[in-house]
Amino acid sequence: MSSIIIALDFANPEEALDFTEKMANTHCRFKIGKELFTRAGPNFVEHLQKQGFKVFLDLKYHDIPNTVAKACQAAADLGVWMLNVHALGGRNMLMAAREALTHYTNPPLLIAVSILTSLDEKDLCEIGLQGRLEENVLRLAKLAHTCGLDGLVCSPLEIKLIHTKVSQDLQLITPGIRLAHSPKDDQKRTMTPTEAWQAGANYLVIGRPITTAADPLKVFLDIEKSRQPYASH
Numbered sequence: 001m002s003s004i005i006i007a008l009d010f011a012n013p014e015e016a017l018d019f020t021e022k023m024a025n026t027h028c029r030f031k032i033g034k035e036l037f038t039r040a041g042p043n044f045v046e047h048l049q050k051q052g053f054k055v056f057l058d059l060k061y062h063d064i065p066n067t068v069a070k071a072c073q074a075a076a077d078l079g080v081w082m083l084n085v086h087a088l089g090g091r092n093m094l095m096a097a098r099e100a101l102t103h104y105t106n107p108p109l110l111i112a113v114s115i116l117t118s119l120d121e122k123d124l125c126e127i128g129l130q131g132r133l134e135e136n137v138l139r140l141a142k143l144a145h146t147c148g149l150d151g152l153v154c155s156p157l158e159i160k161l162i163h164t165k166v167s168q169d170l171q172l173i174t175p176g177i178r179l180a181h182s183p184k185d186d187q188k189r190t191m192t193p194t195e196a197w198q199a200g201a202n203y204l205v206i207g208r209p210i211t212t213a214a215d216p217l218k219v220f221l222d223i224e225k226s227r228q229p230y231a232s233h
């Protein structure tokens with residue numbers, strides 16, 4: 001199974017299906033976020049899973065502990081491979097999410113989002129989070145780790161910091177991946193796939209560099225090939 005998670009950021013299920021058909025037999029994984037899930041729902045997730053794809057349900061749950069715990073169970077019942085919650089939901093919410101998944105024989109990986117990469121220090125200050133951005137990311141990463149979460153979504157530039165200061169055992173999932181020649185789009189802090197694997201990323205989330213390519217299958221296979229030297233991560 002590939003360690004590349006392709007972000008299915010399509011406005012409607014037809015376009016998304018068109019794309020997933022091109023990726024049949026590649027063993028890639030797919031990330032379904034709020035837009036596609038709101039439009040296409042659990043049936044779409046089940047459809048992909050029936051075809052053998054692993055799904056990362058990127059709904060970033062953030063609510064009272066009971067609500068998040070029940071949502072995590074609903075996602076686990078759907079059979080997703082990975083799901084995520086906001087670390088900013090706090091200790092009780094993170095523990096409730098962890099506890100909610102303990103009774104599954106094969107639970108989804110439970111991943112925390114620390115600080116959204118769309119926020120800078122000015123934004124953090126405005127919502128009452130003092131200190132440098134990295135300090136906030138580290139504090140939330142430590143909290144997620146002590147609550148028993150399996151990993152974190154983070155910028156590839158934060159991998160070394162988290163592995164050194166929090167734990168080597170956390171699964172790190174990194175968006176913000178760009179090929180050397182591909183446009184940055186709205187991503188600011190990017191790395192190439194090779195750089196991210198070298199830094200220790202476990203899974204790369206890649207959207208537009210693959211989904212908008214003239215030949216998405218070729219781009220995917222080329223990136224996959226470039227992983228081989230780092231495949232032991």
Ligand code: C5P
Pocket residue numbers: 007009033116117118153154155175176177185187205206207208209
């Ligand atoms: O097209 P691109 O490769 O930029 O897609 C990256 C995906 O990862 C998008 O679905 C985006 O929402 C998601 N993401 C991100 N940065 C984060 C968290 C998630 O780009 N910090």
